[in-house]
Amino acid sequence: SGKQSSLMSFFKKK
Amino acid sequence: MFEARLLQGSILKKALEGIRELITSGNWECSSAGISMQGMDPSHVALTVLMLQNDLFDQFRCDRNVTLGLNHATFSKILKCAANDDIITLKAEDQPDECNLLFQSANDDKTSDFIIKLTDIDQETLGIPDTEYAATVKVPSVEFQRICRDLSQFGDTIIISVKKGCVEFSGTGEIGSAKIALKESGNVDDDEKVSVEMDKDTPCSLSFASRYLNYFTKATSLSDTVTLQLCPEHPLVVSYDIGDNGSLKYYLAPKIEE
Numbered sequence: 001s002g003k004q005s006s007l008m009s010f011f012k013k014k
Numbered sequence: 015m016f017e018a019r020l021l022q023g024s025i026l027k028k029a030l031e032g033i034r035e036l037i038t039s040g041n042w043e044c045s046s047a048g049i050s051m052q053g054m055d056p057s058h059v060a061l062t063v064l065m066l067q068n069d070l071f072d073q074f075r076c077d078r079n080v081t082l083g084l085n086h087a088t089f090s091k092i093l094k095c096a097a098n099d100d101i102i103t104l105k106a107e108d109q110p111d112e113c114n115l116l117f118q119s120a121n122d123d124k125t126s127d128f129i130i131k132l133t134d135i136d137q138e139t140l141g142i143p144d145t146e147y148a149a150t151v152k153v154p155s156v157e158f159q160r161i162c163r164d165l166s167q168f169g170d171t172i173i174i175s176v177k178k179g180c181v182e183f184s185g186t187g188e189i190g191s192a193k194i195a196l197k198e199s200g201n202v203d204d205d206e207k208v209s210v211e212m213d214k215d216t217p218c219s220l221s222f223a224s225r226y227l228n229y230f231t232k233a234t235s236l237s238d239t240v241t242l243q244l245c246p247e248h249p250l251v252v253s254y255d256i257g258d259n260g261s262l263k264y265y266l267a268p269k270i271e272e
Binding site for chain 1: 057059060061139140141143171248249265272
C-alpha cells in the first residue's frame, strides 16, 4: 500500500 | 529567569499526551514570545510542533531565551501528579540544568513542587516551507479520532480524499475495506460541523500510515475541532488549536507509489 516517504525529502534542516 | 504560570494546567497535561509517544525528548524553547517545541519521530516520518504563546499564560516572564531539554516520559510522569484543574507554573534559571514545576490546586489548599533535571538534546530543527494547500478540512476532533481508529482495523494505510464539499477516509486490507465520507455542513461556525475548502476545486487524494494518524489523535482533548491540510505529494498537516494562543501541529510524510 505504497512506500513511506521521509519528511527529510520535503523539509530542510535549518 | 523564566517563569510561566498557566491557569488552565490541563492544557500542558493534554499537550504532552499528544507528544510523548512520538518524541521521547525535546528542546522546549522559551522566549518572550512563548514556549515552542519541535521534534521528529526517529524514522523521520512525522514532525510534531507545539506552540504556546505568552498570552496563553496569565503570568509570563522570560528575560533571556532558555532551552529546556526535557525527557517526555519523565515530564509526563510529573504532570500526571497535577490535577486537571491545577494551576501549573514552570520556572527555570537563565542557563538551567533543571526546571521547577509548581502545581496549585484550584482552591489553593494544596501545592506540589517538583524539580525535573534537564538533558542536553542535540536535535536538528527543520525549516517548514510555506505551502499553498490544495485542501483544508475541519472536522470534529472526536469524529477524526473515531475514523482513524475504525479504519486502522482494515490496514496500515488510510487514504484521505477531498472533493468538492466532501472528505472521504478509506482503508483496504485482507479482511475487507472501508470508506467513511463526511459531507460539508451548512453552518461552519459550529464546532460539530465539517468544513471543506479547496483551492481550484481540484480533488486531492493522499495515503498515510494509520499508526501515525492514531498517535496524533492522542491530542483530541486539546480542541473540539481538528484541521487537516492536504497538498499533492506533500506532508499532511494535522492541527489542534489550543484556544486562540497556541497549537499542536503534526506534519506527516505521505506514502508514495512504489
